[in-house]
Amino acid sequence: MTDRELDAAGITDPALRAAYRHCRALNARHGRTYFLATRLLPVERRPAVHALYGFARWADDIVDSLAPGTGADARVRALTRLQEELEEGLRRGGSEEPVAHALADTARRYDIDHVHFRDFMTAMRSDLTVTAYPTYADLRAYMHGSAAVIGLQMLPVLGTVAPREEAEPYAAALGVAFQLSNFLRDVGEDLDRGRVYLPADLLAGHGVDRELLVRSRATGRPDRRITAALREFAELTRGVYRAAMPGVDLLEAVSRPCIRTAAVLYGGILDAVARDGWAVLHRRSVVSRRRRAVVAADGLLRVAAVRLRTRAQPPARTRALPAAVLATAAVRSAEEVA
Known part of the structure; x- marks a missing residue:
């Protein structure tokens, strides 16, 4: 497949x-929802998405996944x-480091503005020192670099039927919505x-x-005040x-x-949190494999419909597959990355 x-x-x-290949492996291992949605893209566009995800994972691992006790100075270095x-990879068009090498090639192929990568790095640096956000406006300022620019990086790969600048605010907003969903799911881990x-x-x-969040996390006891706050945050996210x-x-x-599927799956995190009784301080809510498979099957059917409408020439076996077989394939794909 690779x-x-x-x-x-x-x-x-x-x-x-x-x-x-290295970037694709990172996507498959760490970005299961993202990886599943990526498989609905035309095959020639998938490597670029893997490179963009690999870059984001590369930086995120430094911020969150270094050995316990690693100091801020080591993370800054x-x-x-x-x-x-x-920067060297973007300047030279390649690098000895595989993620930088793939990213530089993707940026060149799709003419992705390098400022989006720099804004992302600025947000990653802030995670080393900023531990709370007084207002939603403060959080949105942070998410420009941590989430909105991901949508902006993706846009040239996805392509638009309108001027790109017309689609950019929506792409940025969807990146923010995805991250807000993750913030809700990961309240306990982030704490x-x-x-x-x-x-x-x-x-x-x-x-x-x-202090109340820490106490509830430690005792495992739910608190109606926390539940109410989580409900409001979920509604805010649905609005985005x-x-x-x-x-x-x-x-x-x-x-x-691809993007509709990703939106349904990430939005499904909000539903999973609600079904779990808003217990994100005590356990991580996940979208079930069955639900992921159903959503993926719908995505595959949409892909098939697009191919028919545009009179593309997909492999004969794909054209001949009935909906039930496509759905079964989606189930298997979901289970492979679940």
Whole structure:
């Protein structure tokens, strides 16, 4: 599958192919929802998405996944080295580091503005020192670099049927919606890292502060004030999804099933949290394999419909497959990355 993607994208250099394979492995291992949605894209566009995800994972691992007890200074040095690799790779069009190598190639192929990568790195640096956000406006300022720019990086790969600048606000908003969903799901894990992404004024409106969150996390006891705050944060997040979704129609038709699927799956995190009784301080809520499979099957059917409408020439076996077989394939795909 990887070689087919690389062949379709016209990536022939052995070192560059190895770099893209490395990024694809990162996506498959860490970004299960993202990876599943990516498989709905035209095969030649998938390597670029893997490179963009690999870059984001590379930086995120430095911030969150270094050995316990690693000090801020060591993390700053690691991020500085990463940014140097990034800048050198973008300047030269390649790098000895595989993620930087693939990213530089993707940025060149799709003419992605380098400022988006630099803004992302700025947000990653802030995670080393900023542990709370007084207001939602403060959180949105942070998420420009941590989430909105991910949507902006993706947009040239997805393609648009309108001027790109018309689609950019929607792409940025959807990136923010995805991250807000993750913030809700990961409240407990982030608290263990010393961070609270839920805005302090939203929490305070329900009588919640960091100390109450820590106490509830430690005791395992639910608190109705925390539940009320989480409900409000979820509704805020749903509003961002509603604002972002009209932008899907501005994408090229072949890209829409991927993004709709990703939106449904990430939005499903909110439903999973609610079904679990808003217990995110005590356990992580997940979208079930069955639900992921059903959503993926719908995405595959949408892909097939686009191919028929555009009179594309997919492999004969794919054209002949009935909906039931496509759904079964989606189930298997979901289970592979679950």
